[in-house]
Amino acid sequence: MAHTVLVCDDAIFMRTMITDILTQAGYEVVGEAETGAQAVEKYRQLKPDLVTMDIVMPDMGGIEAVREICKKNPEAKILMCSAMGQQALVVEAIQAGAKDFVVKPFQPSRVLEAVQRLLG
Amino acid sequence: MDLERYTALFLSDSRDHLQRCNELLLEWEREPGTPEPIAELFRAFHSIKGSSAALGLAPITELAHAAEQMLAGLRDGALLPAPEVLDALFRAVDGLADGVEAVARHEPPSVDRPLLDALRELAPAPVERTGEIASSERRLQERPRVSSPKLRPPGRQVRVELERLDALLHEVGELVVARNRLAAIADREIGSELERVSGRISGLVGGLQTGVLRARMAPVEEVFDRFPRMVRDLARDLGKEIRLDLQGTEIELDRALLDGLTDPLTHLIRNAADHGLETPAERVAAGKSREGTIRLRAEGARDGVIVTLADDGRGIDRVGVHRRAVERGLLDADALTPDAAGLLRLLSHPGFTTRREVTQVSGRGVGIDAVLTRIRSLGGRMELKTAPGRGTTFLMHLPVTRAIVRALIIGVAEERYAIPFGLLAEAAVHEATEGEVTLRGEPLLTVDLRKTLGLGNGVHRRRPAIVLDIGGRRTAVVVDVLLGQQDVVVEQFAPPVGLPSWIGGVTILPDGAPALILDPAALF
Numbered sequence: 121m122a123h124t125v126l127v128c129d130d131a132i133f134m135r136t137m138i139t140d141i142l143t144q145a146g147y148e149v150v151g152e153a154e155t156g157a158q159a160v161e162k163y164r165q166l167k168p169d170l171v172t173m174d175i176v177m178p179d180m181g182g183i184e185a186v187r188e189i190c191k192k193n194p195e196a197k198i199l200m201c202s203a204m205g206q207q208a209l210v211v212e213a214i215q216a217g218a219k220d221f222v223v224k225p226f227q228p229s230r231v232l233e234a235v236q237r238l239l240g
Numbered sequence: 241m242d243l244e245r246y247t248a249l250f251l252s253d254s255r256d257h258l259q260r261c262n263e264l265l266l267e268w269e270r271e272p273g274t275p276e277p278i279a280e281l282f283r284a285f286h287s288i289k290g291s292s293a294a295l296g297l298a299p300i301t302e303l304a305h306a307a308e309q310m311l312a313g314l315r316d317g318a319l320l321p322a323p324e325v326l327d328a329l330f331r332a333v334d335g336l337a338d339g340v341e342a343v344a345r346h347e348p349p350s351v352d353r354p355l356l357d358a359l360r361e362l363a364p365a366p367v368e369r370t371g372e373i374a375s376s377e378r379r380l381q382e383r384p385r386v387s388s389p390k391l392r393p394p395g396r397q398v399r400v401e402l403e404r405l406d407a408l409l410h411e412v413g414e415l416v417v418a419r420n421r422l423a424a425i426a427d428r429e430i431g432s433e434l435e436r437v438s439g440r441i442s443g444l445v446g447g448l449q450t451g452v453l454r455a456r457m458a459p460v461e462e463v464f465d466r467f468p469r470m471v472r473d474l475a476r477d478l479g480k481e482i483r484l485d486l487q488g489t490e491i492e493l494d495r496a497l498l499d500g501l502t503d504p505l506t507h508l509i510r511n512a513a514d515h516g517l518e519t520p521a522e523r524v525a526a527g528k529s530r531e532g533t534i535r536l537r538a539e540g541a542r543d544g545v546i547v548t549l550a551d552d553g554r555g556i557d558r559v560g561v562h563r564r565a566v567e568r569g570l571l572d573a574d575a576l577t578p579d580a581a582g583l584l585r586l587l588s589h590p591g592f593t594t595r596r597e598v599t600q601v602s603g604r605g606v607g608i609d610a611v612l613t614r615i616r617s618l619g620g621r622m623e624l625k626t627a628p629g630r631g632t633t634f635l636m637h638l639p640v641t642r643a644i645v646r647a648l649i650i651g652v653a654e655e656r657y658a659i660p661f662g663l664l665a666e667a668a669v670h671e672a673t674e675g676e677v678t679l680r681g682e683p684l685l686t687v688d689l690r691k692t693l694g695l696g697n698g699v700h701r702r703r704p705a706i707v708l709d710i711g712g713r714r715t716a717v718v719v720d721v722l723l724g725q726q727d728v729v730v731e732q733f734a735p736p737v738g739l740p741s742w743i744g745g746v747t748i749l750p751d752g753a754p755a756l757i758l759d760p761a762a763l764f
Contacts, residue, residue: 130283133249133291176286178279203290225294 122148123239126166128159128182129174129201134224138172138201141228142235156180160188163196170238171198172231173218175209183213190217197238201226243295247343250291252399254340257284261333262469269326269472276321281329282311288336299351300339306359307332318364328362330469331355402495405456412445412452413644413729419445420726420750449727453494453641460538460547461489463502467509467536474513481520481531482513488538491545494641500618501547501638504611508549508634509534511607516553516632526629528552544620544640550633556626561586581713584624588612619645619660619730619744621710621761647728647757648706649749651721652689658728658747658757659717665709669702670718677705677716684716687763692742710761717760726750730757 125147129135139149151166153159157180163171171189175182182200189196200213200221210221220234261284264277289304307329313319332355339349419442426438464486475482493501517523517532524530535550558577565571565578565586578586587608611634615622620638639645639660647658668679676683684707690696705716728747744759 131253131287131291133246133253133287133294136249137246137294176283178283203286203293224290225296 122146123169124148124150124166125235126151126153126159126162126168126171128153128156128162128171128177128185130154130177131174134174134201137226138231141226141231142172145232145235147235154178156182156185156188159185163189164192169197170235171196173198173200173213175200175202175206175213183209183216186213186216186218199231199234199238246291246295248401250295251340251344253291254288254336257288258333258337258340259465260284262330263465265326265330265333266468266472268321269323272321276314278311278315282308282315285311285332285336292339295343297339297343297349299349300336300343302351303332303335303339303356303359306356306363307336309363310359313362313364316364319362325362328359330473332359400455402456405452405495409452409456412449413731415445416449416644416727416729417748417750421752424750449644453644456495456641457492458495458498459489460491460493460498460501460545461486463498463505464489464536464538466502467505470506471509471513471534474510478513479519480513480517482517483531483533484509485533485535486537487535491538491540492640493538493545493638497618497638497641500614501636504614504636505536505547505549507607507611509536512549512551512553512632516551516555518554522554541637545638547636547638548633549636550631552631555628555630556583556587556624556632557628558583558626580624580626583626584608584612584622587624616741616744616759616762621663644727644729645757647726647747649723649726649755650689650704650706650719651723652693652719653695655693656723656749656753656755657689657719658726658749658755659706659760660744660757661725663708663710663760665707665714667722668705668707668716670705670716671702677707677718679707679714679716682714684714685764686716686718688718689763690718690720692763706760708760710764715760715764717763728755728757 125142127135127138127142127149129138129152135152135154139152142149147170150168151162153162154177156177159171159173159177159182160180173182173186177185180188186198186200189198194217196217198218200210200218201224202210202213202221203224210218213221219238222231222234261281264281264284268277285304285308289301289308292298292300292304310319310325310329310332314321314325319325335352335355338352342349419438422438423442426432426435429435467486468484471482471484474480512534517534518526518528520530523532533552535548537548537550539546539548561583562571562575562577566573566575568589570586570589571578588611589609612622615636615638618638620636622637623635624632625635626632645658646661648661648664650657650659666679668677670677670686674688676686678684686705703718703720704722705718706722708715708717726749728749730745731747740762742759742762743756744762745757747755747757749755
């Protein structure tokens with residue numbers, strides 16, 4: 121069965137792009153979230169195998185969402201998607217429980233590599 | 241990578257973000273005390289930065305990044321929201337909009353070096369990224385979201401390209417024509433099974449038509465929303481104080497009409513700001529408030545939507561218009577000073593202007609002709625009201641959609657014509673072969689369609705006349721026969737040069753014959 125993924129980003133552009141990359145590689149995107157709060161809620165409902173998480177989102181930022189998700193499931197596999205110049209935030213996200221990160225603009229191969237590594 | 245799809249997403253996303261940036265900046269400028277909308281602005285620029293980078297649009301990325309840096313400075317307190325800072329952010333939004341529109345035209349966006357330099361000069365030097373900054377960045381994300389005064393209607397929304405809706409509407413239009421033909425056949429067999437099925441199909445097609453038309457509707461705020469920013473800039477450039485009052489922003493219009501409305505409204509608002517409103521000193525001297533008001537209002541009407549643009553400025557100088565018209569040979573020297581309708585006719589002569597100087601803002605001439613032509617091409621009509629010292633009002637009557645209109649089918653000689661219901665008031669009988677139609681003892685301004693069409697005088701004495709309400713004035717059009725009412729599908733066509741202005745379009749009648757759609761307002 122295909123691995124399931126939850127894509128979290130406030131930009132529909134980014135969600136579409138990430139969804140395309142993952143779908144073409146045979147993953148199943150089971151949900152999308154536009155805010156950190158939605159990400160936490162949808163994670164709880166959908167229990168995806170993997171989450172891609174933007175850092176800058178309204179309502180609740182991505183780092184806070186990582187923290188919330190990992191509180192409930194420390195094993196959650198979360199891939200941070202950060203823009204350039206957010207290295208410090210990436211470090212913070214990893215400390216909060218994210219497992220890896222990719223930097224925008226994405227190289228599809230880099231995204232897939234990180235996803236494959238996380239899903240083993 | 242499906243570049244076209246991503247580009248379309250990028251365009252619609254970025255336009256939304258930039259529109260929101262303008263709103264936020266205006267709000268911030270007007271009420272510096274409100275919770276600063278830094279977080280939302282930051283996210284908007286950030287999002288544009290991310291998606292433009294993904295598409296390799298470096299000039300846009302660079303500009304968005306520079307704006308983002310300024311916001312980082314504002315957030316950290318390294319930069320204060322001084323007027324020049326807000327101004328720079330406004331210019332960044334403009335620069336990004338230019339870039340986005342270049343992409344929309346399939347052109348590479350250009351780098352506005354001076355703007356970039358200006359932004360970078362204002363933005364504080366980037367601070368070394370440490371954990372402490374990181375947490376301040378997190379604070380930024382956790383700031384309460386500035387609540388938007390206009391909440392989007394609840395429910396899920398989808399974006400659909402207008403072309404797809406156009407194609408769907410075209411199909412529905414063909415279906416309506418086919419339904420009308422079927423109904424015409426079924427009417428010959430009253431009480432038959434064919435008639436029952438035809439009636440059922442009519443109802444279903446009607447529902448489908450309404451549904452497709454509704455899917456094309458968008459609130460006028462999508463057009464109105466750009467004007468606060470424009471008026472702010474105009475006021476600055478002109479040294480005037482201008483308040484823009486928007487009303488009825490939730491009124492909906494067909495997307496295509498809405499798009500067509502942008503240019504004429506932009507033009508009229510520029511005119512109002514430049515020519516209509518006085519300087520603060522002039523206003524005070526005239527016993528008015530320093531601040532001039534431009535009111536833009538949409539309201540539902542029986543046959544469509546009325547968009548009103550009113551200013552409380554000096555009004556149009558009838559005597560000046562009269563003089564210029566005489567100079568240009570448009571009026572005889574002894575002609576009376578024009579009334580409102582006459583004024584609009586004179587102003588809409590191509591290139592007519594009472595101003596001799598060219599201004600930066602509205603350029604040469606009033607350009608009312610372009611506005612009027614556009615409003616007519618949208619199936620609407622325009623009226624003018626003006627009072628010296630009190631201001632000028634333009635009323636634009638627009639149909640809700642221009643794709644399908646309810647029309648009266650009339651016959652003149654061998655031909656049939658469709659007259660949209662919008663202006664119809666009632667029907668009357670013309671008792672004479674020529675002269676004016678009288679309605680309840682009142683003679684009406686009358687046009688005999690036979691004469692307009694070059695068919696000579698009417699042959700019968702008693703002929704039907706349609707009474708129209710054009711801007712509150714009753715007028716009459718005499719025809720040969722009234723044939724009934726019909727939903728007609730307006731076929732798009734490029735009007736040939738020299739086509740009389742009273743021909744508003746063409747449609748296909750239920751029996752498959754083409755018919756011209758008349759614009760009765762243009763007959764008078």
